[in-house]
Amino acid sequence: MLLYTLKRLLYATPVAFGVSVVCFLLVHLAPGDPLSAILPVDATQSMIDEMRAAYGFDKPLPVQYLIWLWHVLHGDLGISIATGRPVLSEVSRAVVNSLILASVATVIGFTFGTLFGFVAGYHRNSLADRAASALSVFGVSVPHYWLGMVLVIIFSATLGWLPPTGAGPDGSGNWRPDFDHLRYMILPAVTMSVIPMGIIARTVRALVADILSQDFVEALRAKGMDERGVFKHVVRNAAPTALAIMGLQLGYLLGGSILVETVFAWPGTGFLLNAAIFQRDLPLLQGSILVLAMFFVLLNLLVDVMQTALDPRIERA
């Protein structure tokens, strides 16, 4: 197990390295000079040169990359051009908010997804099965930013039950676990949960149907085990894959939260990215994407290791 973890870690290292290169190059993809956004239009050549030297843009690219990487490895993601605050502190505040929202959405999606998946897998071709299939097609086909708008229209604009935007009553950027703050979370969390719900329902349905058709289930029943006992076996067999998918979905939600967070003005990474893009705040853009992508790499690693630990049938080669 330890050997497998180390091997997997070794495999993740070049990927993490590649991710850092992509994030570094992002800034240089931008048309023109990365500094053009912050320099005044009538900047003189000497001013431009001064700034270029100050940000290190006068050095060759590989050297710039190594300097940047050195700083990143020491926890320095640079200074936000728009706010003048360190990127790391801006990103970490936002990541916490996004992580709360994405986790709640994943839990909702996972709970209902497994529920529908189990019912559908147990009763193939029944009404419930068709409903679960419809749900999964709905989940992957619906533009979630539009679903968010529709929920706001119904529950905020028309019924007035829930607040349409923000993370709390005082307009603060920090979420706290109390009833007032919870009300702000319901709509964005439900909106976000629809995608993983569909995917998990589809996967669990296929898993359960496959497990039920295997010989060991028949053997258990022949042995005289009651349905509750058989159900426990089905759950144990389906759990590793279902949990792995849940982990990956959390990563996708965290990385893909920008659209939903924009609709609900949720003060997370998506919101931060949106601000960074439109203020041409490239260090902030670069830093947020690096943090999110690294989180995703780490999550993939964790999911792989956990799945192997949970499921003894997977080769730990």
Added chain:
Amino acid sequence: MTAPVTAASIALDGGVLAAEDVAHGPEAAFVPSRGFWGHVGHRLVRDPVAMGAGAVILLVVLIALLSPWITPMDPYKGSMLRRLRHVGDATYWLGSDELGRDMISRLMLGSRLSLFIGVTPVLIAFVIGSGIGILAGYVGGWTNTILMRTIDVFFAFPSVLLAIALSGALGAGIFNSIVSLTCVFVPQIARVAESVTTGIRKRDYIDAAKLSGASALTIMRVQVLGNVVGPIFVYSTSLISVSMILASGLSFLGLGVRPPEPEWGLMLNTLRTAIYVNPVVAALPGVCIFLVSIAFNLFSDGLRAAMEIRQ
């Protein structure tokens, strides 16, 4: 009580058979094979869900092609006096937007850009991704390692994040949003193409082609491409739905199409301010994205099911 086999009964049976043969003509004895794609098409036609989805796609494509000539009103002409009319209005059948422009005309014309920015990235990624995947799968060895490990790096980004990061860095615009989405789908298609190609490279017909003296390029073009293009194509069609949602999403964020061009994602964004005044009209562009996206998903599912022919 078995009837004795007599010469007469044999003659009678034989006679009947002969009569049948004549009745059906010589074609009945030889049923021409439909071929693989013929079978796929035949099964697809019998799938009502896939056919319904296909009809929706066809309708939207037709509207997109014809929209400059068939919109009931000028999609760009606004009127501040007639803004945010409701659905069912005598002049504006589907209401009017925040600048008083006719919604149905804008939705019809909007289908052009929405389809274009949604489908184009998948088409380009299909060509590039298949190329990379087939090359990596057929050549194998170091080429495979280098290409596929590079592809792995892009898998470290959730697709929405990658699309937004790229188009955020490149700046707003239709061209940039197509480039970013293409970069999102190339790795996904390449990975599928690689695994399908690796699966067939050891087959006998590849060896036979090698022995016949065909060059690697010819084998890849003829033997490999012919056998892997189907699965890659089906996989690519399943990406169109995601691509439509993401492309309109980029416009929704202000990173894709720029006003006053009508595009569903962008329309959804500009109508957000109107959700308290006219919620139904504000939600309409999203309904269009949803319908097309679900149609592509169902059609792709049907195509996949039709191609799973047990042999």
